[in-house]
Amino acid sequence: MLRDLYYTAFEFVRTFGALQLFFLRLLIYTPAVLSRRFGLVIGQVHNAGALSLVIIVICGFFVGAVLGLQGFSNLSRFNAEDSVGAVAALALVKELGPVITALLFAGRAGTALSSEIGLMKATDQLSAMEMMAVNPIRRVVVPRFLGGVVAMPLLAAVFSMVGLLGAHLVCVSLLGVDVGSFWQQMQQSVEIADINEGIVKSVVFGIAASLLAVWEGYNAIPTAEGVGRATTRTVVLTAIVVLIFDFMITAVAI
Amino acid sequence: MDAVSDNLIEIHDLDYSFGARKIFNGLNLTIKRGQVTAIMGPSGTGKTTLLRLITRQIVPDHGVILVDGVDIATLNQTGLYELRKRFGVLFQNGALLTDLSVFENVAFPLREHTRLTNRLIRHVVLTKLHAVGLRGAADMMPQQLSGGMARRVALARAMVMDPDILIYDEPFVGLDPISMGVIVRLVRKMNDALGISSILVSHDVQEISTVADCSYLISKGKVAASGSPDELNRASSELVRQFMHGMADGPVAFHYDAPDYAEQLLGRDAE
Numbered sequence: 374m375l376r377d378l379y380y381t382a383f384e385f386v387r388t389f390g391a392l393q394l395f396f397l398r399l400l401i402y403t404p405a406v407l408s409r410r411f412g413l414v415i416g417q418v419h420n421a422g423a424l425s426l427v428i429i430v431i432c433g434f435f436v437g438a439v440l441g442l443q444g445f446s447n448l449s450r451f452n453a454e455d456s457v458g459a460v461a462a463l464a465l466v467k468e469l470g471p472v473i474t475a476l477l478f479a480g481r482a483g484t485a486l487s488s489e490i491g492l493m494k495a496t497d498q499l500s501a502m503e504m505m506a507v508n509p510i511r512r513v514v515v516p517r518f519l520g521g522v523v524a525m526p527l528l529a530a531v532f533s534m535v536g537l538l539g540a541h542l543v544c545v546s547l548l549g550v551d552v553g554s555f556w557q558q559m560q561q562s563v564e565i566a567d568i569n570e571g572i573v574k575s576v577v578f579g580i581a582a583s584l585l586a587v588w589e590g591y592n593a594i595p596t597a598e599g600v601g602r603a604t605t606r607t608v609v610l611t612a613i614v615v616l617i618f619d620f621m622i623t624a625v626a627i
Numbered sequence: 628m629d630a631v632s633d634n635l636i637e638i639h640d641l642d643y644s645f646g647a648r649k650i651f652n653g654l655n656l657t658i659k660r661g662q663v664t665a666i667m668g669p670s671g672t673g674k675t676t677l678l679r680l681i682t683r684q685i686v687p688d689h690g691v692i693l694v695d696g697v698d699i700a701t702l703n704q705t706g707l708y709e710l711r712k713r714f715g716v717l718f719q720n721g722a723l724l725t726d727l728s729v730f731e732n733v734a735f736p737l738r739e740h741t742r743l744t745n746r747l748i749r750h751v752v753l754t755k756l757h758a759v760g761l762r763g764a765a766d767m768m769p770q771q772l773s774g775g776m777a778r779r780v781a782l783a784r785a786m787v788m789d790p791d792i793l794i795y796d797e798p799f800v801g802l803d804p805i806s807m808g809v810i811v812r813l814v815r816k817m818n819d820a821l822g823i824s825s826i827l828v829s830h831d832v833q834e835i836s837t838v839a840d841c842s843y844l845i846s847k848g849k850v851a852a853s854g855s856p857d858e859l860n861r862a863s864s865e866l867v868r869q870f871m872h873g874m875a876d877g878p879v880a881f882h883y884d885a886p887d888y889a890e891q892l893l894g895r896d897a898e
Contacts, residue, residue: 493725501722504682505736505788506708512739 395588398510399518406515413512417520421482421583422527428481429474433532436473437539440464444540445548454548458555459562461540466563466571470533472619475578478525479611483586486517487607490590491600514591518583525579526572533571570626577618582611634693635660635792635824636681641690643673643680650676652848654690663818663825665839665856667832669870669879672845674828675719675796681826682714682794683707712740715785717795721777723769723784729756730765733784740788755783760809775802782810786817792824793817799831811838832871836860844870846879 444457499509544550593603636658650673759779836856869877
């Protein structure tokens with residue numbers, strides 16, 4: 374029992390250390406990849422970002438709409454329904470935008486990255502590159518990682534923006550909140566520091582989600598079952614890590 | 628050419644274990660320059676593992692592997708990649724990059740390692756594809772190819788950099804007789820026309836006999852026999868005869884270790 378615990382702890386520390394070294398390697402290769410393989414990075418920004426737009430836009434719209442509804446019904450108890458724009462904006466920009474985008478990103482782009490890299494490994498494509506004297510981390514992993522890191526904050530921004538439109542539609546067009554107060558209250562209460570907090574979060578979540586996705590894919594056991602497990606782990610780990618980081622960044626920001 | 632430089636690859640006293648299983652135990656082997664060398668052996672003897680050791684995708688537990696007199700264990704990554712540029716490897720399943728077309732797959736090493744113009748790359752790639760009979764498939768994606776076609780594209784890719792050493796891992800598995808004949812002749816022709824050396828891992832005794840200059844038969848972690856195909860065919864060792872003539876009975880057991888058959892079916896465990 375104690376021994377199991379020891380091995381589990383040992384394995385955790387070992388994996389965590391290996392993950393950090395892996396991250397370091399990605400960072401070391403980044404300048405060369407950006408200068409010599411920029412086209413690959415752009416392609417991956419398209420894969421991770423543009424192809425995730427549909428899910429981000431739909432979810433962002435409905436999250437914003439629900440925020441509008443909830444905000445309106447709760448605030449109207451205090452006759453403060455004019456502030457609903459401010460409440461929705463703060464919630465979206467600081468919290469829900471980055472967090473929900475990161476979770477959706479893990480489900481849409483993260484799983485795609487893990488399974489793609491895992492399958493490339495399972496079908497010897499990574500070994501084949503090694504044998505052609507091409508470093509698979511540079512050619513395959515780093516462009517995908519960078520693509521995710523660039524795409525995630527952009528997606529979070531789109532999510533928040535579409536969410537505000539959703540809140541606007543529900544509150545102003547359906548529930549009759551005054552359009553002037555909706556935007557004015559928002560402008561007054563959302564400060565640049567709030568937006569910065571949202572940006573910092575989405576960048577950190579983007580790094581974490583992309584790193585975990587490529588790490589799981591690269592270290593997948595090269596079988597059908599192993600790739601499946603790696604994909605699942607990507608989503609589970611990203612969710613946990615993102616929420617822990619969210620708490621930590623919020624604690625620091627406040 | 629003196630005797631030393633005649634040996635392209637030398638393997639001395641090689642040990643390698645996979646988990647608890649000992650795959651090689653004191654293996655010694657020499658591959659001569661300019662020849663087609665075949666490495667044969669029953670399934671699971673570690674033929675593919677040997678190729679991975681020669682190209683240092685994995686490292687041995689003990690022993691030395693010399694390529695052109697250089698101990699590959701001493702190379703850093705740059706040195707290793709320089710060495711690998713001299714190898715062309717044909718993987719068992721082709722290992723084509725699934726996000727690139729056939730043309731781009733063959734062009735991949737050229738685009739990575741050379742600064743040739745697109746026009747020149749196109750010429751080289753189409754020439755190589757033509758040699759394997761797939762010039763017409765240049766625009767197809769790997770998913771649209773049959774297993775045999777994928778292998779032929781992989782062969783075109785393996786030779787696109789004009790390597791010194793071509794390594795084939797089970798090149799004949801799953802090919803129809805026509806492609807097989809063409810590939811066998813291609814292996815021989817390329818070896819002689821381009822003055823390269825070829826290493827073939829296979830258990831197709833028939834094809835090996837027609838193409839190889841020298842064969843090694845590996846069993847139980849060691850070289851069990853070596854020589855030209857004719858010599859092996861005439862060998863008196865029971866193991867060699869069993870393998871070369873495909874007999875079920877002999878020193879190599881067809882059955883994996885198992886408890887007694889009758890006991891397992893009818894004994895106490897049966898309930």
